[in-house]
Amino acid sequence: MNRRSFLTAGVGLAALALSPEALQAAAANQMAGDWRLGFADIEADIVRAPMRLLHGRPPPGLAGALYRNGSGKIRRPGRSATHWFDGDGLIRAFRIHDGAATLEARFVDTPKRRRDTAADAVITPGFGTSSAPGASIGSPDSANAANISVLPMGEELWALWEAGSPTVMDPQTLATREVKTLRPDLAGMPFLAHPRREPDGRVWNLGVNGDKAVVWRLSSKGALESADVIELPRASYVHDFTATARHLIIVLQPWVQQAMGQSYMDGLSWQPQLGTQVLVLDKADLSKRRLYDLPSFFCFHMGDAWEDGGGEIRFDACIAPDPSFPLQGARNVLLGEETHGSEASRLAMITLKPNGAADLVRTEMVAEFPRSDRRFAGQARRFTVHATGLTPGRPLFDAVAVHDWKRNIAQRFSFGPSQMIEEAVFTARPGSTEEFDGWLLAPTLNLAAGATELHVFDARAVEAGPICAWRGAVALPVGLHGVFVAA
Numbered sequence: 001m002n003r004r005s006f007l008t009a010g011v012g013l014a015a016l017a018l019s020p021e022a023l024q025a026a027a028a029n030q031m032a033g034d035w036r037l038g039f040a041d042i043e044a045d046i047v048r049a050p051m052r053l054l055h056g057r058p059p060p061g062l063a064g065a066l067y068r069n070g071s072g073k074i075r076r077p078g079r080s081a082t083h084w085f086d087g088d089g090l091i092r093a094f095r096i097h098d099g100a101a102t103l104e105a106r107f108v109d110t111p112k113r114r115r116d117t118a119a120d121a122v123i124t125p126g127f128g129t130s131s132a133p134g135a136s137i138g139s140p141d142s143a144n145a146a147n148i149s150v151l152p153m154g155e156e157l158w159a160l161w162e163a164g165s166p167t168v169m170d171p172q173t174l175a176t177r178e179v180k181t182l183r184p185d186l187a188g189m190p191f192l193a194h195p196r197r198e199p200d201g202r203v204w205n206l207g208v209n210g211d212k213a214v215v216w217r218l219s220s221k222g223a224l225e226s227a228d229v230i231e232l233p234r235a236s237y238v239h240d241f242t243a244t245a246r247h248l249i250i251v252l253q254p255w256v257q258q259a260m261g262q263s264y265m266d267g268l269s270w271q272p273q274l275g276t277q278v279l280v281l282d283k284a285d286l287s288k289r290r291l292y293d294l295p296s297f298f299c300f301h302m303g304d305a306w307e308d309g310g311g312e313i314r315f316d317a318c319i320a321p322d323p324s325f326p327l328q329g330a331r332n333v334l335l336g337e338e339t340h341g342s343e344a345s346r347l348a349m350i351t352l353k354p355n356g357a358a359d360l361v362r363t364e365m366v367a368e369f370p371r372s373d374r375r376f377a378g379q380a381r382r383f384t385v386h387a388t389g390l391t392p393g394r395p396l397f398d399a400v401a402v403h404d405w406k407r408n409i410a411q412r413f414s415f416g417p418s419q420m421i422e423e424a425v426f427t428a429r430p431g432s433t434e435e436f437d438g439w440l441l442a443p444t445l446n447l448a449a450g451a452t453e454l455h456v457f458d459a460r461a462v463e464a465g466p467i468c469a470w471r472g473a474v475a476l477p478v479g480l481h482g483v484f485v486a487a
């Protein structure tokens with residue numbers, strides 16, 4: 001019995017004890033296609049090829065490239081990565097011109113990928129994968145998988161990890177050029193995968209190492225303006241941060257680095273009794289800081305923050321009771337097991353008040369990958385787009401939703417069990433000025449068709465479904481984060 005039939009047999013046995021609803025879901029999933037395709041390996045770069053228009057009429061004015069990143073190769077004959085976040089970075093490019101779309105994908109040519117390829121085994125340690133004999137770690141960039149997100153910078157496209165440097169890619173060919181050194185004395189310093197871009201293009205980012213962080217400030221073209229090292233109140237795991245026009249906001253969850261582990265995650269300890277803290281820094285003077293206390297929660301991602309005239313800061317975040325997804329779920333999916341955290345992350349709104357009090361309001365909405373209209377970054381805004389919708393018996397998401405914070409309602413469109421949705425990205429209609437006047441670009445993996453698709457929504461009418469969609473000739477594994485660069 002091979003592994004696949006073993007797993008299938010296991011599902012069959014388990015079904016004997018399931019409720020009618022769960023049996024129905026299992027049957028629907030079988031019809032929908034194997035979700036493990038979302039975590040399969042890509043063995044070689046995928047050359048640019050046309051996508052087939054499935055339905056609808058591509059909006060005139062929608063032109064450019066959606067670049068996305070995420071693990072593309074996890075398994076090797078001698079040894080495999082044991083965590084979804086530790087595959088080799090695979091840059092995907094969906095290009096839209098004159099109503100037609102193409103798809104291509106190319107691996108980031110990192111020292112890690114070269115070393116693991118030569119060893120025919122994943123020997124390099126990562127976020128959740130331990131090192132093996134033969135690993136050579138001279139600097140954080142020795143383990144840099146360049147696999148989380150992308151940042152367009154002038155004529156370059158940077159592939160981002162979080163514990164090392166950006167990797168410079170050619171946006172046209174997706175060829176790897178070099179590891180980016182922003183200043184010689186800062187070579188190899190961490191650079192998070194979630195930089196915050198102001199409406200005028202300036203970029204703020206953090207690099208976190210234990211209870212110290214470097215605060216990066218870059219021009220819109222990628223020139224380093226400043227890099228200041230600050231102390232953090234605790235050595236939390238920081239994957240993302242947020243910002244208003246005047247402040248940087250760092251959520252310090254009670255998942256704290258306590259030791260050096262076999263992998264990065266092994267050194268983290270979940271200590272919910274500590275609660276979650278939020279550190280607010282003045283962009284103009286990083287020594288001016290405030291610290292807020294909130295109940296304990298785990299969080300990967302947050303939305304753009306803003307503040308009102310009275311100094312109240314607000315931002316949304318996708319929060320869970322604990323880090324069981326990175327601890328277990330993101331390992332289990334590689335074994336073909338349905339991911340089960342204690343609970344899926346939910347959309348929440350956090351308010352930091354001038355008097356030092358902080359509020360956390362949880363919604364019931366399952367949510368991950370929150371994004372907004374970047375023209376309003378740091379300013380009062382109304383809309384958040386995010387992935388949602390859980391198909392029983394399967395990991396990740398099957399629906400896209402737009403939350404309206406003004407009316408506190410959401411529009412939602414579900415693709416159903418045959419599709420796994422990735423992060424949806426907003427892009428403005430040319431000439432528009434109002435928030436969310438534009439389109440959402442939502443890639444999916446169609447499990448039934450065995451192909452990657454790109455769906456376009458009117459951002460203000462998500463419930464109406466995609467206005468057009470294309471299907472590629474290949475199935476790419478589900479990715480993490482992307483950016484649309486309008487032509």
Ligand SMILES: [Fe+2]
Nearest residue numbers: 239300301481
């Ligand atoms: Fe992320």
